[in-house]
Amino acid sequence: MAEANFVDYVKIYCRSGKGGRGSSHFRREKYIPKGGPDGGDGGDGGDIILRGDRNYWTLLHLRFQRHIRAEHGEPGGGQKRYGKKGEDQIIPVPCGTIAYDAETGEYICDITDHGEEVVLMKGGRGGLGNTRFKTSTNQAPRYAQPGEPYEERYVIFELKLLADVGLVGFPNAGKSTLLSVVSAAKPKIANYPFTTLVPNLGIVNYRDFKSFVMADIPGIIEGASEGKGLGTRFLRHIERNSLLLFVIPADADDIKAEYNILLNELVQYNPELADKKRLLAISKTDLLDDELQEEISKDLPDIPYVFISAVTNTGLTELKDLIWKELSSDEIVQLKEVKQERDSLVHRNLDIQSVVFDDDEDDDQPDEDDTDDEENSFYDE
Ligand SMILES: Nc1nc2c(ncn2[C@@H]2O[C@H](COP(=O)(O)OP(=O)(O)OP(=O)(O)O)[C@@H](O)[C@H]2O)c(=O)[nH]1
Ligand SMILES: [Mg+2]
Known part of the structure; x- marks a missing residue:
């Protein structure tokens, strides 16, 4: 393996998907007056998931990955239509990868086995549609829940090889x-x-x-x-x-x-x-x-x-x-x-990198428009 291809430290902006809002909608059909509420629930936002994968032995495939975003849940609709769940983003990492919060140094998780999965960030739950709020005293609720927000943070992925x-x-x-x-x-x-x-x-x-x-x-x-x-x-x-x-x-x-x-x-x-x-x-x-x-x-x-x-x-x-x-x-x-x-939750050596990036650090900010989800590019390298 060529030397330049060994990457054991990357910093990435990660964001889960937000929950879709619930729908506040009323059934409207000919000859059925006062059709009642029929707004469906919004879909859950997608999670960001880390998965141990023995086909990778460095973090090279994440080298140019600045942002990873899961999809947002879609809003609910009339006729009790549920919003579609946002797709999860699964990040394959070599066994021995540790994730830390880039700002606080807080330890998040550790992947040691092939196939092991950890939810790094949970997507927001979808909001309930107004159908759910119908009670005997309130037959026509005009209220529906918004979806829960997404989570976002800069995460450091660090590989520490697992050898005996x-x-x-x-x-x-x-x-x-x-x-x-x-x-x-x-x-x-x-x-x-x-x-x-x-x-x-x-x-x-x-x-x-x-x-x-x-x-x-x-x-x-x-x-x-x-x-x-x-x-x-x-x-x-x-x-x-x-x-x-x-x-x-x-x-x-x-x-x-x-x-x-x-x-x-x-x-x-x-x-x-x-x-x-x-x-x-x-x-x-x-x-x-x-x-x-x-x-x-x-x-x-x-x-x-x-x-x-x-x-x-x-x-x-x-x-x-x-x-x-x-x-x-x-x-x-x-x-x-x-x-x-793993008892100590705070990582000691956040500054130590085996690969020093030459990219412009200012480019580190998340894009303004974070609504559209980027292609998952690790697989096609
Ligand atoms: N005579 C003799 N020479 C050896 C032996 N083992 C290694 N060498 C020689 O010592 C030199 C250095 O060997 P390497 O294995 O590259 O040393 P290294 O510790 O990996 O060195 P770095 O990668 O630079 O840290 C080479 O010229 C080897 O051929 C040995 O058992 N006997
Ligand atoms: Mg050597």
């Missing part, structure tokens, strides 16, 4: 190479920093038909939390991973020091990342002899570690065993529980 294991390391550490040898993913690999510019996901098969998802994100450098290198904006994609796998090359000057720098950058971005289970893969061990390897082992961070080499395929089974053991442990917050885990 996230790779953390300096540029050139061998993260993408590792992903490429344990999964079918084909990330770009090269001997220079910042080869990886957007996250890559791979499915790692493990023993008897078990599998887990590994996320390779761009390398992090010292000062990333102050914007150095690619900054920390891609760290959102490891926020929901159960496990963090630090990848540090065996020929690093000081593995422990590098580990501490990485950990510090993570914590600067989000202190909660420190609570995640951590493992260490010391990569490129083909560059070392056994003696040096032993020397290195004497001074390593106090977390479970494995020596690996993607060139000689050393340590890969051991690494997978270790990952699987940790993933199956009770301490791990499984992705299934992500929803319950």
